[in-house]
Amino acid sequence: MSIPKQAGSTLTEDSAGDGEVLLRVSGLKKHFPIRKGLLQRQTGAVRAVDGIDFEVRKGETLGVVGESGCGKSTMGRLITRLLEPTGGTVEFEGRDITHLGVGQMRPMRRDVQMIFQDPYSSLNPRHTIGTIVGAPFKLQGVQPEGGVKKEVQRLLSVVGLNPEHYNRYPHEFSGGQRQRIGIARALALNPKLVVADEPVSALDVSIQAQVVNLLDDLQEELGLTYVIIAHDLSVVRHVSDRIAVMYLGKIVELADRESLYTAPMHPYTKALMSAVPIPDPKRRGVKSERILLRGDVPSPIAPPSGCRFHTRCWKATEVCRTTEPPLLELKPGQRVACHHPENFQDQQPQDTVLLSVAKEAAELVADEVLAESAETSAAVAAVAAEVSEAAEAPVAEDASEAAAAEDDAEAPASEDVTDGDNK
Ligand SMILES: Nc1ncnc2c1ncn2[C@@H]1O[C@H](COP(=O)(O)OP(=O)(O)OP(=O)(O)O)[C@@H](O)[C@H]1O
Numbered sequence: 001m002s003i004p005k006q007a008g009s010t011l012t013e014d015s016a017g018d019g020e021v022l023l024r025v026s027g028l029k030k031h032f033p034i035r036k037g038l039l040q041r042q043t044g045a046v047r048a049v050d051g052i053d054f055e056v057r058k059g060e061t062l063g064v065v066g067e068s069g070c071g072k073s074t075m076g077r078l079i080t081r082l083l084e085p086t087g088g089t090v091e092f093e094g095r096d097i098t099h100l101g102v103g104q105m106r107p108m109r110r111d112v113q114m115i116f117q118d119p120y121s122s123l124n125p126r127h128t129i130g131t132i133v134g135a136p137f138k139l140q141g142v143q144p145e146g147g148v149k150k151e152v153q154r155l156l157s158v159v160g161l162n163p164e165h166y167n168r169y170p171h172e173f174s175g176g177q178r179q180r181i182g183i184a185r186a187l188a189l190n191p192k193l194v195v196a197d198e199p200v201s202a203l204d205v206s207i208q209a210q211v212v213n214l215l216d217d218l219q220e221e222l223g224l225t226y227v228i229i230a231h232d233l234s235v236v237r238h239v240s241d242r243i244a245v246m247y248l249g250k251i252v253e254l255a256d257r258e259s260l261y262t263a264p265m266h267p268y269t270k271a272l273m274s275a276v277p278i279p280d281p282k283r284r285g286v287k288s289e290r291i292l293l294r295g296d297v298p299s300p301i302a303p304p305s306g307c308r309f310h311t312r313c314w315k316a317t318e319v320c321r322t323t324e325p326p327l328l329e330l331k332p333g334q335r336v337a338c339h340h341p342e343n344f345q346d347q348q349p350q351d352t353v354l355l356s357v358a359k360e361a362a363e364l365v366a367d368e369v370l371a372e373s374a375e376t377s378a379a380v381a382a383v384a385a386e387v388s389e390a391a392e393a394p395v396a397e398d399a400s401e402a403a404a405a406e407d408d409a410e411a412p413a414s415e416d417v418t419d420g421d422n423k
Pocket residue numbers: 032046047048066067068069070071072073074075231300
């Protein structure tokens with residue numbers, strides 16, 4: 001087992017990995033004002049996106065997941081500049097596009113396209129699909145070689161539709177076919193980045209796979225870069241190279257798919273993953289543990305202090321209530337914002353467990369999950385201690401102290417949890 005190197009910085013050039021960065025987002029915020037009364041005075045704000053950093057590399061698919069209301073769609077609309085950010089920056093191909101006006105954005109609109117969730121409401125029912133798919137050419141004043149009609153028909157066949165259906169209306173198509181029309185429209189101007197907001201969640205499960213496969217094939221053929229937004233991991237797990245997990249306007253974990261699946265570090269990621277059934281024949285008969293999160297996502301108008309997930313986390317301690325954990329690259333290619341990460345050394349081992357919160361959350365978390373969580377943290381800490389002992393004497397002391405302290409800290413937590421469960 002290799003010991004993950006701890007990094008002290010947040011988003012660095014290195015953490016962007018090998019690929020060339022197409023889109024870089026730093027400290028991005030969107031606060032929707034809440035206005036009341038006759039004078040429409042601002043009384044508060046919905047902090048839909050509240051300071052997020054990530055980058056999208058050329059040719060990759062970044063999946064963005066999180067429960068309803070965590071700010072995924074707002075993030076998608078911010079990076080496509082359909083919404084004006086409250087703070088932070090968006091850079092596309094190294095150019096700051098955060099505050100470009102409509103005119104300055106026009107050429108950029110060709111490069112960044114969006115596919116919407118609902119194929120029923122996103123297509124104008126009074127227009128033929130020829131007009132719908134051909135609209136981007138008109139808007140951008142582009143005359144494709146061979147004419148608009150020919151190009152639209154080519155696009156229709158690219159997405160698996162009959163080009164002869166050029167003159168039909170959206171209602172004559174099924175949900176899956178309508179989503180293909182939406183995809184054809186998004187591809188019309190040969191974009192570099194496609195942001196797909198829940199592209200398949202309105203479709204039947206059998207059709208979902210077809211549309212996902214189509215997106216996959218198109219990426220390969222056309223060298224597209226995707227940001228795919230979904231509320232659970234079942235869709236993005238198949239198509240994403242890296243996955244960002246959002247909770248209440250923040251990114252809590254960002255990692256490559258493999259790391260996220262084999263060793264998720266944020267308890268929220270672990271909970272999200274436990275909700276996705278894994279069709280693995282090797283695991284047949286193995287009891288899978290589901291982590292049920294209590295209650296809804298808290299309100300983004302007044303998010304919880306410190307770590308926003310602490311009110312639902314079975315590992316929450318005092319520091320989680322008071323101090324917001326930064327998004328740190330704790331393992332190469334895996335960033336997490338947590339004081340008590342899974343599958344890694346506890347960052348605050350001596351901290352006092354928030355009994356009430358942990359107990360409440362633990363009632364919904366299986367004993368096995370808690371035991372496994374305690375075991376992995378202890379195992380990582382123990383190996384860390386061994387390695388540091390071998391490397392350097394003074395460091396060794398610190399590490400074994402930390403490991404011992406973690407054991408101390410784990411013990412009462414597990415007891416509380418068992419108590420809670422027995423109630
Ligand atoms: N135009 C708006 N004005 C005020 N609040 C908004 C607006 N758009 C979104 N919100 C709020 O911002 C928060 C984040 O919404 P958003 O749609 O981005 O979340 P989401 O994760 O995409 O959820 P869903 O999966 O349900 O679409 C929600 O609380 C939502 O009510």
